[in-house]
Amino acid sequence: MYKMGKMNAKAPDLKSIGCFVLDMDGTVNLGQTPIKGAKELLDLLHGRGISYYFFTNNSSKSPMGYVEKLERLGFENVTLDSIMTSGDVMVHYLKTHCEEAPKVYLAGTPELEAQFRQTGIVLEPAGCSTADFAVLGFDTTFDFEKADTLCRLAAQGVPFVATNIDRVCPLEGDRFWPDCGSMAAMVTHATGVEPVFVGKPSAETVNYILDKTGMDRSRVAMVGDRLYTDIKTAVNGGITGIAVLSGEISYEDIEQGDVAPDYILDSVYDIYTALK
Ligand SMILES: [Mg+2]
The missing domain is CATH 3.40.50.1000 (HAD superfamily/HAD-like)
Known part of the structure:
Protein backbone atom coordinates (compact mmCIF):
# COMPACT_ATOMS: atom_id res chain seq x y z
CA MET A 1 0.00 0.00 0.00
CA ASN A 58 10.60 28.11 -20.94
CA SER A 59 12.24 31.50 -21.54
CA SER A 60 11.37 31.70 -25.24
CA LYS A 61 7.80 32.99 -24.95
CA SER A 62 6.39 36.14 -23.42
CA PRO A 63 4.45 35.77 -20.14
CA MET A 64 1.33 37.07 -21.96
CA GLY A 65 1.31 33.89 -24.07
CA TYR A 66 0.92 31.85 -20.88
CA VAL A 67 -1.91 34.05 -19.58
CA GLU A 68 -3.78 33.36 -22.82
CA LYS A 69 -3.02 29.63 -22.64
CA LEU A 70 -4.32 29.40 -19.05
CA GLU A 71 -7.44 31.40 -19.98
CA ARG A 72 -8.09 28.99 -22.86
CA LEU A 73 -7.94 26.15 -20.32
CA GLY A 74 -10.76 27.89 -18.42
CA PHE A 75 -8.70 29.24 -15.51
CA GLU A 76 -9.89 32.63 -14.31
CA ASN A 77 -8.02 35.31 -12.38
CA VAL A 78 -4.71 34.72 -14.15
CA THR A 79 -2.83 37.94 -14.83
CA LEU A 80 0.60 38.80 -16.23
CA ASP A 81 1.77 39.05 -12.63
CA SER A 82 0.75 35.40 -12.06
CA ILE A 83 3.35 34.14 -14.54
CA MET A 84 6.95 33.48 -13.58
CA THR A 85 9.53 32.33 -16.12
CA SER A 86 13.20 31.40 -15.99
CA GLY A 87 13.69 34.70 -17.86
CA ASP A 88 12.37 36.56 -14.79
CA VAL A 89 14.78 34.61 -12.59
CA MET A 90 17.61 35.60 -14.91
CA VAL A 91 16.70 39.31 -14.73
CA HIS A 92 16.63 39.04 -10.92
CA TYR A 93 20.00 37.24 -10.94
CA LEU A 94 21.63 39.85 -13.18
CA LYS A 95 20.30 42.75 -11.13
CA THR A 96 21.36 41.23 -7.82
CA HIS A 97 24.84 40.32 -9.13
CA CYS A 98 25.66 43.70 -10.65
CA GLU A 99 25.76 47.01 -8.77
CA GLU A 100 24.77 49.20 -11.70
CA ALA A 101 22.45 48.54 -14.65
CA PRO A 102 24.04 45.42 -16.14
CA LYS A 103 25.28 45.50 -19.74
CA VAL A 104 24.35 42.15 -21.15
CA TYR A 105 24.91 40.19 -24.30
CA LEU A 106 21.74 38.10 -24.64
CA ALA A 107 21.19 35.25 -27.06
CA GLY A 108 17.41 34.95 -26.73
CA THR A 109 14.14 35.34 -28.60
CA PRO A 110 12.78 38.84 -29.39
CA GLU A 111 10.22 38.21 -26.59
CA LEU A 112 13.00 37.62 -24.05
CA GLU A 113 14.94 40.65 -25.33
CA ALA A 114 11.84 42.81 -24.80
CA GLN A 115 11.38 41.37 -21.29
CA PHE A 116 15.00 42.30 -20.41
CA ARG A 117 14.76 45.82 -21.87
CA GLN A 118 11.57 46.53 -19.91
CA THR A 119 13.54 46.06 -16.69
CA GLY A 120 16.25 48.54 -17.67
CA ILE A 121 18.88 46.00 -18.70
CA VAL A 122 21.11 47.32 -21.48
CA LEU A 123 21.51 44.79 -24.29
CA GLU A 124 24.75 44.73 -26.28
CA PRO A 125 24.52 43.68 -29.94
CA ALA A 126 25.80 40.40 -31.38
CA GLY A 127 29.46 40.86 -32.26
CA CYS A 128 30.06 43.10 -29.21
CA SER A 129 33.57 43.04 -27.75
CA THR A 130 32.61 42.92 -24.07
CA ALA A 131 29.70 42.78 -21.60
CA ASP A 132 29.06 42.27 -17.88
CA PHE A 133 27.34 38.94 -18.62
CA ALA A 134 26.93 36.58 -21.57
CA VAL A 135 23.37 35.27 -21.26
CA LEU A 136 21.76 32.39 -23.09
CA GLY A 137 18.00 31.79 -23.16
CA PHE A 138 15.97 29.07 -24.89
CA ASP A 139 16.61 30.83 -28.18
CA THR A 140 14.51 29.53 -31.06
CA THR A 141 16.10 32.29 -33.20
CA PHE A 142 19.69 31.13 -32.47
CA ASP A 143 22.26 31.59 -35.24
CA PHE A 144 26.01 31.38 -35.86
CA GLU A 145 26.76 35.02 -34.98
CA LYS A 146 25.10 34.53 -31.59
CA ALA A 147 27.03 31.30 -31.00
CA ASP A 148 30.28 33.04 -31.94
CA THR A 149 29.58 36.02 -29.66
CA LEU A 150 28.69 33.82 -26.67
CA CYS A 151 31.79 31.65 -27.12
CA ARG A 152 34.10 34.65 -27.51
CA LEU A 153 32.75 36.39 -24.40
CA ALA A 154 32.78 33.20 -22.31
CA ALA A 155 36.37 32.47 -23.41
CA GLN A 156 37.36 36.03 -22.37
CA GLY A 157 36.08 35.36 -18.87
CA VAL A 158 32.74 37.19 -19.08
CA PRO A 159 30.36 35.31 -16.70
CA PHE A 160 28.31 32.85 -18.76
CA VAL A 161 24.76 32.34 -17.47
CA ALA A 162 21.83 30.43 -18.95
CA THR A 163 18.12 30.53 -18.19
CA ASN A 164 17.35 26.81 -17.93
CA ILE A 165 19.10 23.48 -17.81
CA ASP A 166 16.56 21.56 -19.94
CA ARG A 167 18.14 19.59 -22.76
CA VAL A 168 14.95 19.30 -24.80
CA CYS A 169 11.61 21.05 -25.04
CA PRO A 170 8.92 18.39 -25.59
CA LEU A 171 6.45 19.02 -28.41
CA GLU A 172 3.23 17.24 -29.35
CA GLY A 173 3.58 13.67 -30.67
CA ASP A 174 6.99 12.60 -29.31
CA ARG A 175 8.77 15.44 -31.10
CA PHE A 176 11.16 17.79 -29.32
CA TRP A 177 13.32 20.84 -29.82
CA PRO A 178 16.86 21.26 -28.51
CA ASP A 179 16.46 23.48 -25.44
CA CYS A 180 18.73 25.90 -23.59
CA GLY A 181 20.79 23.15 -21.89
CA SER A 182 21.80 21.72 -25.26
CA MET A 183 22.70 25.14 -26.67
CA ALA A 184 24.75 25.85 -23.55
CA ALA A 185 26.54 22.50 -24.00
CA MET A 186 27.79 23.72 -27.38
CA VAL A 187 29.36 26.82 -25.78
CA THR A 188 30.86 24.66 -23.02
CA HIS A 189 32.22 22.18 -25.57
CA ALA A 190 33.89 25.02 -27.50
CA THR A 191 35.27 26.97 -24.52
CA GLY A 192 35.43 24.66 -21.49
CA VAL A 193 33.30 27.22 -19.60
CA GLU A 194 30.28 25.83 -17.71
CA PRO A 195 27.30 28.18 -17.35
CA VAL A 196 25.41 29.05 -14.20
CA PHE A 197 21.83 27.87 -14.83
CA VAL A 198 19.19 29.89 -12.96
CA GLY A 199 15.71 28.38 -13.67
MG1 LIG B 1 5.36 19.56 -15.60
Whole structure:
Protein backbone atom coordinates (compact mmCIF):
# COMPACT_ATOMS: atom_id res chain seq x y z
CA MET A 1 0.00 0.00 0.00
CA TYR A 2 1.40 3.37 -1.00
CA LYS A 3 1.79 6.05 1.60
CA MET A 4 0.40 9.29 0.22
CA GLY A 5 -0.04 12.77 1.59
CA LYS A 6 2.46 14.33 3.97
CA MET A 7 5.78 12.47 3.74
CA ASN A 8 7.95 14.79 5.81
CA ALA A 9 6.63 15.18 9.34
CA LYS A 10 8.45 18.52 9.70
CA ALA A 11 6.88 20.03 6.57
CA PRO A 12 4.42 22.89 7.10
CA ASP A 13 0.72 22.09 7.03
CA LEU A 14 -0.88 22.85 3.66
CA LYS A 15 -3.22 25.29 5.39
CA SER A 16 -0.26 27.42 6.49
CA ILE A 17 1.06 27.87 2.94
CA GLY A 18 0.64 31.47 1.78
CA CYS A 19 1.99 31.08 -1.75
CA PHE A 20 1.67 28.16 -4.17
CA VAL A 21 4.00 28.14 -7.16
CA LEU A 22 2.51 25.77 -9.71
CA ASP A 23 4.11 24.00 -12.61
CA MET A 24 1.86 23.95 -15.67
CA ASP A 25 1.93 20.87 -17.94
CA GLY A 26 1.32 17.72 -15.89
CA THR A 27 0.22 19.76 -12.87
CA VAL A 28 -2.72 22.00 -13.85
CA ASN A 29 -3.15 20.77 -17.43
CA LEU A 30 -2.30 17.88 -19.72
CA GLY A 31 -1.87 19.50 -23.13
CA GLN A 32 -5.17 21.21 -23.89
CA THR A 33 -7.06 19.56 -21.01
CA PRO A 34 -7.28 21.05 -17.51
CA ILE A 35 -6.53 18.61 -14.67
CA LYS A 36 -9.49 17.88 -12.40
CA GLY A 37 -9.44 20.10 -9.35
CA ALA A 38 -7.11 22.74 -10.81
CA LYS A 39 -9.86 25.24 -11.48
CA GLU A 40 -11.47 24.58 -8.09
CA LEU A 41 -8.11 25.06 -6.35
CA LEU A 42 -7.36 28.32 -8.15
CA ASP A 43 -10.85 29.67 -7.38
CA LEU A 44 -10.44 28.73 -3.72
CA LEU A 45 -6.97 30.33 -3.47
CA HIS A 46 -8.22 33.46 -5.21
CA GLY A 47 -11.27 33.66 -2.92
CA ARG A 48 -9.14 33.33 0.20
CA GLY A 49 -6.45 35.77 -0.94
CA ILE A 50 -3.74 33.06 -0.95
CA SER A 51 -1.18 33.82 -3.64
CA TYR A 52 -0.54 31.51 -6.55
CA TYR A 53 1.85 31.72 -9.47
CA PHE A 54 2.63 29.61 -12.49
CA PHE A 55 6.29 28.93 -13.14
CA THR A 56 7.75 27.82 -16.46
CA ASN A 57 11.38 27.15 -17.34
CA ASN A 58 10.60 28.11 -20.94
CA SER A 59 12.24 31.50 -21.54
CA SER A 60 11.37 31.70 -25.24
CA LYS A 61 7.80 32.99 -24.95
CA SER A 62 6.39 36.14 -23.42
CA PRO A 63 4.45 35.77 -20.14
CA MET A 64 1.33 37.07 -21.96
CA GLY A 65 1.31 33.89 -24.07
CA TYR A 66 0.92 31.85 -20.88
CA VAL A 67 -1.91 34.05 -19.58
CA GLU A 68 -3.78 33.36 -22.82
CA LYS A 69 -3.02 29.63 -22.64
CA LEU A 70 -4.32 29.40 -19.05
CA GLU A 71 -7.44 31.40 -19.98
CA ARG A 72 -8.09 28.99 -22.86
CA LEU A 73 -7.94 26.15 -20.32
CA GLY A 74 -10.76 27.89 -18.42
CA PHE A 75 -8.70 29.24 -15.51
CA GLU A 76 -9.89 32.63 -14.31
CA ASN A 77 -8.02 35.31 -12.38
CA VAL A 78 -4.71 34.72 -14.15
CA THR A 79 -2.83 37.94 -14.83
CA LEU A 80 0.60 38.80 -16.23
CA ASP A 81 1.77 39.05 -12.63
CA SER A 82 0.75 35.40 -12.06
CA ILE A 83 3.35 34.14 -14.54
CA MET A 84 6.95 33.48 -13.58
CA THR A 85 9.53 32.33 -16.12
CA SER A 86 13.20 31.40 -15.99
CA GLY A 87 13.69 34.70 -17.86
CA ASP A 88 12.37 36.56 -14.79
CA VAL A 89 14.78 34.61 -12.59
CA MET A 90 17.61 35.60 -14.91
CA VAL A 91 16.70 39.31 -14.73
CA HIS A 92 16.63 39.04 -10.92
CA TYR A 93 20.00 37.24 -10.94
CA LEU A 94 21.63 39.85 -13.18
CA LYS A 95 20.30 42.75 -11.13
CA THR A 96 21.36 41.23 -7.82
CA HIS A 97 24.84 40.32 -9.13
CA CYS A 98 25.66 43.70 -10.65
CA GLU A 99 25.76 47.01 -8.77
CA GLU A 100 24.77 49.20 -11.70
CA ALA A 101 22.45 48.54 -14.65
CA PRO A 102 24.04 45.42 -16.14
CA LYS A 103 25.28 45.50 -19.74
CA VAL A 104 24.35 42.15 -21.15
CA TYR A 105 24.91 40.19 -24.30
CA LEU A 106 21.74 38.10 -24.64
CA ALA A 107 21.19 35.25 -27.06
CA GLY A 108 17.41 34.95 -26.73
CA THR A 109 14.14 35.34 -28.60
CA PRO A 110 12.78 38.84 -29.39
CA GLU A 111 10.22 38.21 -26.59
CA LEU A 112 13.00 37.62 -24.05
CA GLU A 113 14.94 40.65 -25.33
CA ALA A 114 11.84 42.81 -24.80
CA GLN A 115 11.38 41.37 -21.29
CA PHE A 116 15.00 42.30 -20.41
CA ARG A 117 14.76 45.82 -21.87
CA GLN A 118 11.57 46.53 -19.91
CA THR A 119 13.54 46.06 -16.69
CA GLY A 120 16.25 48.54 -17.67
CA ILE A 121 18.88 46.00 -18.70
CA VAL A 122 21.11 47.32 -21.48
CA LEU A 123 21.51 44.79 -24.29
CA GLU A 124 24.75 44.73 -26.28
CA PRO A 125 24.52 43.68 -29.94
CA ALA A 126 25.80 40.40 -31.38
CA GLY A 127 29.46 40.86 -32.26
CA CYS A 128 30.06 43.10 -29.21
CA SER A 129 33.57 43.04 -27.75
CA THR A 130 32.61 42.92 -24.07
CA ALA A 131 29.70 42.78 -21.60
CA ASP A 132 29.06 42.27 -17.88
CA PHE A 133 27.34 38.94 -18.62
CA ALA A 134 26.93 36.58 -21.57
CA VAL A 135 23.37 35.27 -21.26
CA LEU A 136 21.76 32.39 -23.09
CA GLY A 137 18.00 31.79 -23.16
CA PHE A 138 15.97 29.07 -24.89
CA ASP A 139 16.61 30.83 -28.18
CA THR A 140 14.51 29.53 -31.06
CA THR A 141 16.10 32.29 -33.20
CA PHE A 142 19.69 31.13 -32.47
CA ASP A 143 22.26 31.59 -35.24
CA PHE A 144 26.01 31.38 -35.86
CA GLU A 145 26.76 35.02 -34.98
CA LYS A 146 25.10 34.53 -31.59
CA ALA A 147 27.03 31.30 -31.00
CA ASP A 148 30.28 33.04 -31.94
CA THR A 149 29.58 36.02 -29.66
CA LEU A 150 28.69 33.82 -26.67
CA CYS A 151 31.79 31.65 -27.12
CA ARG A 152 34.10 34.65 -27.51
CA LEU A 153 32.75 36.39 -24.40
CA ALA A 154 32.78 33.20 -22.31
CA ALA A 155 36.37 32.47 -23.41
CA GLN A 156 37.36 36.03 -22.37
CA GLY A 157 36.08 35.36 -18.87
CA VAL A 158 32.74 37.19 -19.08
CA PRO A 159 30.36 35.31 -16.70
CA PHE A 160 28.31 32.85 -18.76
CA VAL A 161 24.76 32.34 -17.47
CA ALA A 162 21.83 30.43 -18.95
CA THR A 163 18.12 30.53 -18.19
CA ASN A 164 17.35 26.81 -17.93
CA ILE A 165 19.10 23.48 -17.81
CA ASP A 166 16.56 21.56 -19.94
CA ARG A 167 18.14 19.59 -22.76
CA VAL A 168 14.95 19.30 -24.80
CA CYS A 169 11.61 21.05 -25.04
CA PRO A 170 8.92 18.39 -25.59
CA LEU A 171 6.45 19.02 -28.41
CA GLU A 172 3.23 17.24 -29.35
CA GLY A 173 3.58 13.67 -30.67
CA ASP A 174 6.99 12.60 -29.31
CA ARG A 175 8.77 15.44 -31.10
CA PHE A 176 11.16 17.79 -29.32
CA TRP A 177 13.32 20.84 -29.82
CA PRO A 178 16.86 21.26 -28.51
CA ASP A 179 16.46 23.48 -25.44
CA CYS A 180 18.73 25.90 -23.59
CA GLY A 181 20.79 23.15 -21.89
CA SER A 182 21.80 21.72 -25.26
CA MET A 183 22.70 25.14 -26.67
CA ALA A 184 24.75 25.85 -23.55
CA ALA A 185 26.54 22.50 -24.00
CA MET A 186 27.79 23.72 -27.38
CA VAL A 187 29.36 26.82 -25.78
CA THR A 188 30.86 24.66 -23.02
CA HIS A 189 32.22 22.18 -25.57
CA ALA A 190 33.89 25.02 -27.50
CA THR A 191 35.27 26.97 -24.52
CA GLY A 192 35.43 24.66 -21.49
CA VAL A 193 33.30 27.22 -19.60
CA GLU A 194 30.28 25.83 -17.71
CA PRO A 195 27.30 28.18 -17.35
CA VAL A 196 25.41 29.05 -14.20
CA PHE A 197 21.83 27.87 -14.83
CA VAL A 198 19.19 29.89 -12.96
CA GLY A 199 15.71 28.38 -13.67
CA LYS A 200 14.32 25.26 -12.00
CA PRO A 201 15.91 23.43 -10.14
CA SER A 202 18.37 26.12 -9.02
CA ALA A 203 18.11 27.87 -5.66
CA GLU A 204 18.17 31.14 -7.68
CA THR A 205 14.59 30.36 -8.70
CA VAL A 206 13.56 30.31 -5.04
CA ASN A 207 15.55 33.50 -4.29
CA TYR A 208 13.57 35.19 -7.05
CA ILE A 209 10.23 33.84 -5.75
CA LEU A 210 10.97 34.97 -2.18
CA ASP A 211 12.02 38.47 -3.31
CA LYS A 212 9.01 38.86 -5.61
CA THR A 213 6.44 37.65 -3.08
CA GLY A 214 8.06 38.95 0.12
CA MET A 215 6.96 35.65 1.66
CA ASP A 216 8.89 33.65 4.25
CA ARG A 217 10.46 30.40 2.99
CA SER A 218 8.23 28.37 5.33
CA ARG A 219 5.07 29.68 3.65
CA VAL A 220 5.99 28.95 0.01
CA ALA A 221 5.31 25.65 -1.78
CA MET A 222 6.38 24.45 -5.22
CA VAL A 223 3.90 22.08 -6.84
CA GLY A 224 4.91 19.94 -9.79
CA ASP A 225 5.01 16.61 -11.60
CA ARG A 226 8.78 16.36 -12.15
CA LEU A 227 11.19 15.21 -9.47
CA TYR A 228 14.40 16.66 -10.88
CA THR A 229 13.01 20.07 -11.75
CA ASP A 230 9.98 21.00 -9.63
CA ILE A 231 10.69 19.07 -6.44
CA LYS A 232 14.45 19.56 -6.60
CA THR A 233 13.84 23.32 -6.76
CA ALA A 234 11.98 23.09 -3.46
CA VAL A 235 14.76 20.99 -1.91
CA ASN A 236 17.53 23.29 -3.20
CA GLY A 237 15.71 26.43 -2.09
CA GLY A 238 14.38 25.16 1.24
CA ILE A 239 10.66 25.54 0.48
CA THR A 240 7.88 22.94 0.63
CA GLY A 241 7.88 20.49 -2.30
CA ILE A 242 4.56 18.97 -3.37
CA ALA A 243 4.79 16.19 -5.96
CA VAL A 244 1.66 15.40 -7.95
CA LEU A 245 1.26 12.09 -9.81
CA SER A 246 -0.96 13.61 -12.53
CA GLY A 247 1.92 14.10 -15.00
CA GLU A 248 5.32 12.56 -15.59
CA ILE A 249 6.31 10.81 -12.41
CA SER A 250 4.90 7.73 -10.75
CA TYR A 251 5.06 6.68 -7.14
CA GLU A 252 7.81 4.19 -8.08
CA ASP A 253 9.89 6.98 -9.65
CA ILE A 254 9.77 8.86 -6.35
CA GLU A 255 10.65 5.73 -4.35
CA GLN A 256 13.62 5.04 -6.59
CA GLY A 257 14.72 8.69 -6.88
CA ASP A 258 16.97 10.56 -4.50
CA VAL A 259 14.80 13.70 -4.26
CA ALA A 260 12.29 13.59 -1.41
CA PRO A 261 9.04 15.56 -1.75
CA ASP A 262 7.40 16.86 1.42
CA TYR A 263 4.03 15.78 0.06
CA ILE A 264 3.02 13.18 -2.53
CA LEU A 265 -0.49 13.76 -3.89
CA ASP A 266 -2.52 12.25 -6.72
CA SER A 267 -3.18 15.69 -8.15
CA VAL A 268 -3.85 19.31 -7.21
CA TYR A 269 -7.39 18.16 -6.36
CA ASP A 270 -5.92 16.85 -3.09
CA ILE A 271 -4.64 20.34 -2.23
CA TYR A 272 -8.12 21.67 -2.89
CA THR A 273 -9.76 19.12 -0.59
CA ALA A 274 -7.15 19.71 2.14
CA LEU A 275 -7.84 23.46 2.10
CA LYS A 276 -11.61 23.32 1.61
MG1 LIG B 1 5.36 19.56 -15.60
